[in-house]
Amino acid sequence: MRKLLIVLAALLPLTLAAQQPVILHSHNDYNRTAPFWEAYSQHCQSIEADVFLHNGEILVGHEVEDLKPENSFLRLYVDPIVRTFRANGGKMWAGSQDRLMLLVELKSATEPTLTEVIEQLEEFPDVFCSPEGVKVAITGNTPSKEHFRDYPEWVGFDGDIRETYTWAQLERVALVSNSFRMFAKKWNGKGRMIDPELNAVKDAIAKVHSWGKPIRFWEAPEGTTAYFTFWKLGVDIINTDKPAVAHLFFDDWGNKNFIMGKHEVQAGVTGTKKLDAATRSFSGFQNEKLQLSGRIPVYKPTYKNDGADKKIKNVILLIGDGMGINQVMAGAYANGRELSMLNIKSVGIQYYNPNDDFIGDSASGGSALATGDVSWTRHISTNKDGSVEYSPLTDYFKGMGKATGVVSLGDIADATPAVFYGHTSERDSTDKITSYWLTSDVDLICGPGTSYLEKPRQDGLDMLNGIKANGYTYTKDATALGSEKGKVLCLDDRMGAYATEETLSFLADITKASIEKLSQDSKKGFFLMVEGAKIDYAGHSDCFPASVIEQLGFDLAVAEALKFADSNGETLVVVTADHETGGLTLLDGDLETGHVLAVYNSDDHTPTVVPVFAYGPGSREFIGTYLNVEIPRTIKKLVTK
Secondary structure, eight states: OHHHHHHHHHHOOOSTTSSSOSEEEETTGGGSSSTTHHHHHTTOSEEEEEEEEETTEEEEOSSGGGOOTTOBHIIIIIHHHHHHHHHTTSOSSTTOOOOOEEEEEEOSOHHHHHHHHHHHHTTOHHHHSSTTSOEEEEEESOOOGGGGGGSOTTEEEEEOTTSOOOHHHHTTEEEEEEEGGGTOSSOOSSSOOOHHHHHHHHHHHHHHHHTTOOEEEESOOOSHHHHHHHHHHTOSEEEESOHHHHHHHHTTGGGGEEESSOOOOOOSEEOOSOSOGGGTTOOOEEGGGOOOSSOOOOOOOOOSSTTOOSOOOEEEEEEETBOOHHHHHHHHHHTTSOOSGGGOOEEEEEEOOOTTOSSOOHHHHHHHHHHSSOOOTTOBSBOTTSOSBOOOHHHHHHHTTOEEEEEESSOTTSHHHHTTTOOBSOTTOHHHHHHGGGTOOOSEEEESOTHHHHSOOTTOOOHHHHHHHTTOEEESOGGGGGGOOSOEEEEOGGGGSOOOTTTTTHHHHHHHHHHHHHHHHOTTOEEEEEEETHHHHHHHHTOHHHHHHHHHHHHHHHHHHHHHHHHHSSEEEEEEOSOEESOEEEEEEETTTTEEEEEESOSSEEOOOEEEEEESTTGGGGOEEEETTHHHHHHHHHHTO
């Protein structure tokens, strides 16, 4: 039994640590446009060739009438496998320890077909007869189990769940294959299997695994739901007539899945080159860190002043960069269908199409949210030629005698924070954007970006002395903002790192400290913008686990805003996004484990609408569907009411 358990562990690569968590079997591979090569290019670790002994030759085909002299077993499979294996220094795939299984289906009589196949393969002992080489398994007209031992030890055989094997016979079984229709006659790969069929499939898998063997179902449905179902049930070898489709589904598996609780993930860094100049130094997400041991707490508002027609003293605007409705729901599903923002009752939908394109960016979307003026891509709160500076909400609230603050987990000179204090027709003009610190009236500017003050600039400005002359205190500790008085420029480079379990509450802590500071700065109230920047980074990187974690960290910040709104009674909280990133699609999951499977359809922004959540006095004004510019316009209308 101990030996069988060791074999089972070697044959079942079913953790998220693998790039591809199952073995893909190219069924009837010889029917492909390019036999062997198509399956090989899609990293199918099992390839099937049906063979006949015909006129003294081993030929490949499904029926005798299909056979052609040029389609020999040697030409289509043996020769390309040998060349590839030797060219890669004794491996099938360069840089990978994955082994290939050549499943040879005997369509003609077992003997002498099998002997002829073995003789051809024995010509290349380093490839087919070595423990490190290509695995060879025989299916179809296999010899009886009593005669397995009559053939070389490097030859394995396809088993049958209906058979009874001795332990010695099981040692020669390479896999167990049966028709899926033996266990599930109705399921077409969509929706959920009915319980009797599901239980029959589970029992079959459990039985084969108790033998220490991998299982394959032929005559099985294919497609997104089918692939995920088979993976979830523990099917080791997935039969496919669509190698490219199946490979695309399972490839980069770790970056498509999030499971609440500690789980194995693939090692390495997932990053992107899609970020703009201000954020291009982001080093990526360390995959091993993208996991949480448990759910985050969720705040349930009191709703005491929600929707009330009363004075608004404070406004907190939280922007989840790249946060579409599927990003929100991914976080919710991972967290037991609970988020603080989903406890907000007033919900709207906003479009964010700019004037010059169909799809917006953070500059155009952020500018519209900051100013209420129509926007252009890459423009920071200006008109098309940059000749007119649009007035952001920070100026509006400052004119009312209120304190103002801008907080971002992205580079402080990147588009979303910049639109609230700077102006330029090109978002990459970071020197011009940060030069506005020398004249800005914003009471709190907080985010990563110490280099803007501590390194020489191309424009030669002395930024440290300049900000001091403008009344700013310079600090590098964002968590201590609550104790700071007066104008503060906080550049804390810790804010530029991605969220982990240890730092998940960082944005929430900073949000709380910022609220404390601004509340002390002005008795007339305040305006605070808080950005969760790296939901966007995750979308650009096709890194779904990072999106979930950044979303949950952002939700903790939303909770702090809601708590303050309930304690204060005169605070409007608005939660929205500047755009959606990645075209995220949720495919499947498990509510009990907090498992969500999702894929990005793009590595860029999309035109998908984004949600708006509003809480506090006047919140019902945000219900409906509208262009993004209506959000700041509504805020202004409510505050001056």
